[in-house]
Amino acid sequence: MNDIRNDDDVPALLLTPVDADTLGRLHRRLEQGAEQAGLVDVAYNTIDSPLGRLLLAATPKGLVRVAYASESHDRVLQALSEKLSPRVLRAPKRLDDVAREIDDYFARRRRVFDLTLDLSLSRGFRQLVQTHLPEIGYGQTRSYRDVAELVGNPRAVRAVGTACATNPLPIVVPCHRVLRTDGTLGGYIGGPEAKTALLTLEAAA
């Protein structure tokens, strides 16, 4: 293998294409080694869903972010790098359970997510609201006012709206089940079509 190398070959060797399979294999090796060494502060993967491509990201504590394509996955990853840690690596294995549960949810095989969540991207009142949102059952809806009462602060209706709008874990933390008091849709991070689609999915069950 180590034949004497002519220096004239070097530019040619540097231009030799590297096939995607090799890089994929090396990446998996990096994932494995980095996981074993505890270096992956943020593991992520992207999956297909009926609502488009979803980004899933987890810290060692649990699922930390679910993002719609409309949020720009590159921007979301950059934000995770800045807020949590730049040791962000595509490591699908860590997201296997999450991907399976989301698949099951869209296939109507699952009504409750059984996942460990990391709500460290939110603080204070927003985090409190997001912690309580899973109490709204599958197929049900509540108003922003109801949720304000649920968290013991009935006058904080607007703050509940903000907490829902900044939910880092859409779909899994069901902010789509919160509507305006008059029954109209209200905003949604994935757009109104996505919110309607989720409510329709759950209503059909």
Added chain:
Amino acid sequence: MDMKQPFDQVVAQRGATMLRVCRVVLGPHDADDAWSETFHSAMRAYPDLPETAKRGGVARDGRAPKAIDVLRVAKRNPLPVKETPGVEAARRAADGLRNLRKNYPGANTKGAPL
């Protein structure tokens, strides 16, 4: 605030070039190992690297010198070569001594006494 890009983007941007360099420097056999160790070390050091490192590339700023390490180790190991340089050197040394004896018959050919 730390504005570093996600490490996976460093791998995506530099992975192919790094592998080519490893192949040129080390040959195909050791290139994969060097690549893996380089990015593993780079990921370990990444949060502590200065902000400017992202422009020059983490693999080039001297904190992930695995390829260089592997190169150094490889230098100490014997390399298969077409001709052994020692044979040629011995032949030339013998020629030199023969010429010395011929041209300077009285010369000391054993070197200075210790």
